[in-house]
Amino acid sequence: EIETEPGGRPRYFRVRSAAVGNRNETIGTVTLIQDMTRLHEINRLKTELINTVAHELRTPLTSILGFSEILTTRALDATRQERYLLMIHEQAAALSRIVEDLLDIARLESGRPLDLSRxxxxxxxxxxxxxxxxxxxxxxxxxxxxxxxxxxxxxxxxxxxxxxxxxxxxxxxxxxxxxxxxxxxxxxxxxxxxxxxxxxxxxxxxxxxxxxxxxxxxxxxxxxxxxxxxxxxxxxxxxxxxxxxxxxxxxxxxxxxxxxxxxxxxxxxxxxxxxxxxxxxxxxxxxx
Missing domain, CATH: 3.30.565.10 (Histidine kinase-like ATPase, C-terminal domain)
Structure with a gap:
């Protein structure tokens, strides 16, 4: 890992070397330097995406599971039942928005246009x-x-x-x-x-x-x-x-x-x- 310039972004390289010569004598080496910065960034973003999406999905899922468990295991008055059902609906809507965003960005990455109703x-x-x-x-x-x-x-x-x-x-x-x-x-x-x-x-x-x-x-x-x-x-x-x-x-x-x-x-x-x-x-x- 090296810095491209003082205060700049790091760049990542893969270096491979091989000896050149015959059985009795080595006359030199061949060195291949491959810039891996883009691949390293893609892998970092992939890991970050998985962690981020998992966290964003976990939050509403936890609420949905928690409130639904309360509704199915406890005797509640009508007011509390309505409030918990509303919370479940709101968290399900949040999940739906995340999924829709992921589908939209998949269209963007694939170059497919949105279906617009003008x-x-x-x-x-x-x-x-x-x-x-x-x-x-x-x-x-x-x-x-x-x-x-x-x-x-x-x-x-x-x-x-x-x-x-x-x-x-x-x-x-x-x-x-x-x-x-x-x-x-x-x-x-x-x-x-x-x-x-x-x-x-x-x-x-x-x-x-x-x-x-x-x-x-x-x-x-x-x-x-x-x-x-x-x-x-x-x-x-x-x-x-x-x-x-x-x-x-x-x-x-x-x-x-x-x-x-x-x-x-x-x-x-x-x-x-x-x-x-x-x-x-x-x-x-x-x-x-």
């Missing part, structure tokens, strides 16, 4: 609906909205776009201290809509930002481990790019992070806000 989408309403559960589960955080009501509609899959917003909001809450403000803003830029989600959390270094949209990458940005498989941003990038948009971020260590994404405006006749508010909600409700 329709006119009112982003202001979609973001409000995605945000509602966060207001309940993260009451210590303040959510400021700016410019969303003035946005024109875009064309996209509301289920997938809600998935992007949920991933980005989850990261903003996860890496921000309680009591901080998370700002969601929207504006029209040329023929696209730009959405930004800004937090005042711990931020990231330039080195961490280079790999942030890679599958299974989790920035080591604190002294306490954050839960997650490390797929949210990679999946979000896949969804946004397959909608014809772009996603990027700006971050400063100990100052916070802002994630931006753009989506093309709806082509053709642009329906009114009232029309986009009455679009079918089936997939959006699935996402929420």
């Amino acid at each position: 329709q006119p989408v009112n982003l202001a309403r979609l973001i409000q609906e995605v945000l509602e559960p966060f207001r309940e589960t993260a009451p210590d955080y303040h959510f400021d909205l700016e410019g969303l009501d003035d946005l024109p509609p875009v064309e996209g899959d509301p289920f997938r776009l809600a998935q992007v917003c949920r991933n980005l909001l989850s990261n903003a809450v996860k890496f921000s201290p309680p009591g901080s403000t998370i700002r969601l803003a929207g504006r029209q830029v040329d023929e696209a809509v730009e959405i930004s989600i800004q937090d005042r959390g711990i931020g990231m270094t330039e080195e961490q930002q280079k790999f942030l949209f890679e599958p299974f990458y989790r920035a080591d940005t604190s002294n306490t481990a954050r839960p997650g498989v490390g797929l949210g941003l990679a999946i979000s990038r896949m969804i946004i790019e397959q909608h014809g948009g772009h996603i990027w971020l700006e971050s400063r260590w100990q100052e916070g992070t802002t994630v931006y994404f753009t989506l093309p405006l709806l082509n053709g006749d642009v329906p009114s806000r009232q029309e986009t508010d009455t679009l079918p909600r089936q997939k959006e409700e699935q996402a929420l």
